[in-house]
Amino acid sequence: MRVSRKGQITIPRRLRERFGLSHDVEVELTPTERGILIHKRTAARHPIERVYAILDRGKDTDGYLEEIRGR
DSSP states (O other): OOOOSSSOOOOOHHHHHHHOOTTOEEEEEOOOOEEEEEEEEEEEEEEEHHHHTTTTTSSSSHHHHHHHTTO
């Protein structure tokens, strides 16, 4: 596989069919230690992924809870 001048790649048909990647499916690229992971974007995300790193605000958990509760 090669990356085009526009930064595009072509996923082989057998892989697109195997993983259900039709022409209108969105994918996400995730950097890993070994390279880039490509996976289909889904509407439903795992609950942990929705809150991952939400507390990275320099505050403790109690302070964050007070903030979002309006205290």
